[in-house]
Structures are given as structure tokens and as C-alpha cells.
Amino acid sequence: MVRKIDDLGRIVVPKEIRENLGWEMSDSIEIFVGEDAVLLKKYRKGCFICGNVTDDSVNIKHINLCDACIRKLKESNGGA
Numbered sequence: 001m002v003r004k005i006d007d008l009g010r011i012v013v014p015k016e017i018r019e020n021l022g023w024e025m026s027d028s029i030e031i032f033v034g035e036d037a038v039l040l041k042k043y044r045k046g047c048f049i050c051g052n053v054t055d056d057s058v059n060i061k062h063i064n065l066c067d068a069c070i071r072k073l074k075e076s077n078g079g080a
Contacts, residue, residue, distance in 0.1 A: 013040070 003011050013023070021042065023029070028043035046053040047066040056067045065073075 001014055001017075003014070005011055023042055030041045030043045032039040032041065044053045045057070045064045047057055047069055048063045049069040050066065052066050052068075054066050057064045058067070058070065059065075
């Protein structure tokens with residue numbers, strides 16, 4: 001597929017590609033730039049401590065923490 005860049009520098013990602021990737025209208029997309037390429041990836045916020053991106057992360061006061069780091073924090077705090 002070929003798409004043109006509009007006057008504002010935008011490119012439309014075709015509907016069939018968005019559907020295939022499971023991208024929704026309000027999703028955030030990360031943009032990575034290589035030497036002669038651009039990679040678009042659905043943004044998923046990682047754990048604040050270890051950086052891992054998992055489906056089991058919990059958001060506590062705008063900080064994402066994975067289950068493993070929550071367990072380690074509890075252990076280091078005497079299980080409290």
C-alpha cells in the first residue's frame with residue numbers, strides 16, 4: 001500500500017491494517033525512527049520499576065507496577 005503525506009505531515013493508516021492490529025480510535029501509538037524507516041507500534045506503558053510490559057500491571061496513582069514488582073515490594077516491606 002502506498003499513502004501520501006498531507007499538507008500537515010499526516011499519513012492515514014488504512015482501516016484494514018488498523019483492524020488487523022487491533023488499533024482503536026483513541027489508542028496511543030509509539031513512533032520509532034531508523035536510518036531510513038519509521039516503525040509504528042501500539043503504546044503500552046511498562047512497569048515503573050522494571051520496565052516490563054505485561055497484561056497484569058496495576059496503575060497506582062498514575063504509576064504502573066507489574067505483579068512481580070508488587071510482590072518484591074511487599075516482601076521487602078515485611079509483607080505489609
